[in-house]
Amino acid sequence: MLDRGQYLCLAENDHGSDKLLVTLSVVAYPSRILEPKMREIKSHTGNKVEMKCKTEGRPIPTISWILANRTQVRGHYKCIASNPAGADTATVRLQVVAAPPGIIEEKRKQLKASRSQTLWLPCTGHGTPQPTIHWVLHDGSVVRSDKPASDTRILMYENGTLRIRDVTPAQSGKYECIATSSTGSERRVVTLTVETQKSAPQIVETSQRLTELSFGDQLRTVEISVLRSTVR
Template sequence: MELLSLKTSSFRIEVSTSPPKSTDIAVYLGKSVTLDCLALGKPPAQISWILPDRSFVREVGTVHTLLSPMSLLQNGTLRIHTPNFSSKGDYKCIASNAAGTDTITYQLHVAALPPSISEGAMHTAIIQPGESAKLSCQATGEPAPKIMWVSPRNDVISMSSDRFQIMGDGMLVLKKVRITDEGKYTCVARNSAGDDVKNMKLEVESQDCSDGFPTTHHQYAGFNHKSQSGITSDVTLCGNWYSQTRYFMDVAWTHNAGST
């Protein structure tokens, strides 16, 4: 802490500043910042600020300026609530009383941090039909990036719906997954500094059965199928999804007489 004193007759002013007399401050876009100017004096020091647009601020409360929302606190601190690129520049605090004046100048730099998604490489999620799929997408950046998803059909998913839900951390939840939901999903994290993307592949499994085919049993008059257990009273239907839109049935049957 630096303590400056100036005495003239019975008057004095003491301006206490934690940072150096001239200092650079870097903040991220949209992140609030406070510029201190703490002054002690007899008589009490009057605090005023000169902003980068050369406007002069002395009254406590909301500061009316085109730069960005800011306010002057009772103790002389200037608070910039949501800095933008026009907020950058020199902020000069002036403390004055009958004994004299003292100043401190801040040079404010405003920067943005492009989004970065923590999981970079594409990976595959395998889900059973009817279950919910959860595709994660955690991103950092300043200002905080907005998350949207692009479906395999190139539809933009930017908000929740009956089947899709975007969580606060960017995770995409697909409810009651269907075979038509298969494909590549792209997460896009975006802010004013840029964007980052992550791809995920969703695969929907078919039901299990011997030889890799799901099996169901239905009774059909006049036909039967000899299963692995030797039962020949029904038809065994084995199906597998070969594409996202067509379902083929491989049917093996035997006639009641036993011929194939």
């Protein structure tokens, strides 16, 4: 295409000169791929991949793709652009890598509970390979299904769910679930707040002494035991 245009032919001798103007039009030129001749694409398993093969040429090139190893998705893909004037090729190497593990539940959660309540904190990991799950408790200790907590009220099931029985305000804090595999890790953080409850005073005992009064007499002393208002 760069050669098209007007060309001037000039002939000269001692007796004079002559010239001829020629216009060159290029009606066909070979196919050319405008992408790099070799490139690499990495993608996680299950993702969608788009490979581009932009070309130019006259007539408009026909594009075809060839996968060297047809038994696997990963490998070398060759783009071929061709027209009557010629052909061009480019290669794309597709590398499929396993995605890091994921956790189905929401990554961050604020949870409020009452004293003595039993809680279940789910943590479902997924991925290839299947990730292992462990929890880091509010005090920094680690719990696995094969490594119980020192507190028998806390238990982790094989499906990743953490059970906390008879919670107390002292157990308020962050609980972190971590899913780990050879491809990476993912985590979920549950912030637990155990609310305190105030109770009204209760009369639990009265004096056993009999007190007799006549009409109009003044009551001076009454002995009553009161259970004070407590915070639970």
